[in-house]
Amino acid sequence: MFPIVKAEKLADKIYLMDVAAPRVAKSCLPGEFVIVKIDEVGERIPLTICDYNREAGTVTIVIQVVGASTQRMCELGAGDAFEDFVGPLGNPSELVKEDPEELKKKHIVFVAGGLGTAPVYPQVKWLHEHGVDADVIVGARNKEMIILEDEMRAVAGNLYITTDDGSYVRKGMGTDVLRELVEKDGKHYDLCIAIGPMIMMKFVCLLTKELDIPTVVSMNPIMIDGTGMCGGCRLMVGGQVKFACVDGPEFDGHLVDFDGAMKRQQMYKTQEGRALLRLQEGESHHGGCGNCEDGGAR
Amino acid sequence: MDVLKKVPVREQDPKVRATNFDEVCLGYNKEEAMAEASRCLKCKNARCMGGCPVSINIPGFIKEVENGDFEAAAKIIAQSSALPAVCGRVCPQETQCEGVCVRGVKGEPISIGKLERFVADWSRENGFVPEAPEKTNGHKVAVIGSGPSGLTCAGDLAKLGYEVTIFEALHQPGGVLSYGIPEFRLPKDTVVKTEIENVKKLGVKIETDVVIGKSVTIDELLEDEGFEAVFIGSGAGLPMFMGIPGEEANGVFSANEYLTRSNLMKAFRDDYDTPIAAGKKVAVVGGGNVAMDAARTALRLGADVHIVYRRSEAELPARAEEVHHAKEEGIQFDLLTNPTEILTDEKGWVRGMRCIRMELGEPDASGRRRPVPIPGSEFEMELDTVIMSLGTSPNPLISNTTKGLEINRRKCIVAEEATGKTSKDGVYAGGDAVTGAATVILAMEAGRAGARGIHEYLSGEKAEA
Incomplete structure (x- = not known):
């Protein structure tokens, strides 16, 4: 069992938890993820690592309620425990493998969409700790859905917040901010890291291709085991089949076939897809995976 | 009884079992096991032991079964195998112990696998447990x-x-x-x-x-x-895919994913959260044990199921019993058939599969005759689910x-x-x-x-x- 040592609500249906998982806390790095299972009948839910404390042996995760299993997970509080918490899985961000001195010479911009702020945070924090200040653009539907603002401000070089409805700071998408920073403010970036809903990452990549900024994205498709065994998380990158769990989750955003990946995701995201899925999954369709709800990225 | 014939083993009726996940083979009872054991010739130079990868003393344990001393039989098996109840069920006995059984020269070989299973099941039901060493060596x-x-x-x-x-x-x-x-x-x-x-x-x-x-x-x-x-x-x-067009479509699964959802995550049960796309018309590509398992799982989830395999029946790598059971349950075998493309609708869902008929040519590196496409023999199957069971890397x-x-x-x-x-x-x-x-x-x-x-x-x- 993996005890929850802290639980707090960040926004509507979004919760942050510190979980005691010494093996994961000891070895994890920014960019990696865990798979969490609440109990015997629960699903295996992949979640990105938001932060970690090697001394305390805890790992911070952010969970959004999207279905039965995540609903039950979010109802837990400090003192409760998850039955399974396995990781770290996937590959660490390329950044952490680079020489910090080289990184200091680079201008890096992050674009985080909604819940994507959670996996962006540990990367920005890691850079900050190694003396690299990165610009961070955080976009969300509205003011209420902005998470980890203070934490991010403490580690980012510049933090730019934008909301779809203009209820906080400014109105617009993350891509609007990035375009302005480059075209109006004359900023130059050597690397962009975009994490958020698939459609957002697709549009960031279209823009950065135009602006000629190499771009890394983090994919979070359907998966079960997270160790390469099931192949459910496959996607096309540069014309080759890749498994998000063992080859990713980060990929060159300019090579990812987003349309194909989104078609796969449509299985869970469109009315029609969901209806078909209910039909196909028959009695076993419990909505447990939560993909039938309007989930967005992790 | 006819000493040349195996004591038949009771199984669930194919029509009934096609709709449930209960065990197909019901195994021997005491009397049946003792009768089957009595057919053993107790060869001095026991070829069956040589046919067993873990060299179980097969005539030794069968003799104890014949005598009705099942605990003694269990102890003999335990010297060589930690998982007898598993092996009795899933070993390919026809190519191992039973394949070289002297009784099988003229008649049917001894049902060694079914006897092993009987002994293991008896041990479990009677609370026979292995003994731990008194103290560890500290390593x-x-x-x-x-x-x-x-x-x-x-x-x-x-x-x-x-x-x-x-x-x-x-x-x-x-x-x-x-x-x-x-x-x-x-x-x-x-x-x-x-x-x-x-x-x-x-x-x-x-x-x-x-x-x-x-x-x-x-x-x-x-x-x-x-x-x-x-x-x-x-x-x-990692599961392998064919690399044919359409393989990323919704409704294409690896056998690993399909089986893991059902077996490990228990998606077939209402009280578990994990779903499974059962499908109505399913093709499983491949001919091994895993392919049979995926096909028979899909059948039990209510689908019409085809096995698509590029060689002929003789080359099917699956255990004979699995192929036999699959056929009994109503799985259709499209042999000498190879997929060339998975057909999708405009939303990216599987709607069918284009295949080509094959014929066997010269033997390849594996010694099996190489399947060669027959020009102009392409045809389409209408499907909503394709399960790839092609092995792993x-x-x-x-x-x-x-x-x-x-x-x-x-x-x-x-x-x-x-x-x-x-x-x-x-x-x-x-x-x-x-x-x-x-x-x-x-x-x-x-x-x-x-x-x-x-x-x-x-x-x-x-x-x-």
């Missing part, structure tokens, strides 16, 4: 993976007094016994759990949710956690993170067959991680070899083979 060994090779290696080492910890990546131990082989062939709660409990009763610890190479590396186990030797039994790895997690561990051209770990010794000092390996996808019993044989190698390495003594 710590780590075993990676709790599938057939890992459990066997751990069991053998524990009997020799080692303190063994198994690390399992998934949330449940058992490896392929838990996630791969379906309930109707290998019941989980009774058979698999009990055999794993028996290994634990020998003193073996199992730590689940640990991915070696990620949560902790082999080098860290050896340097920081006090393990003196490691056995890698991490299994087969090795998982790079361990080889990429372990210093000095040699892998071969196929990216499998290089290990000596007799001892499991790898290129890295103190590290041994066996099972699918070394050979590529094979069978439960071959993995167990490799687990035993690894235990011998590790014992020799740590004690300087030769263990009994």
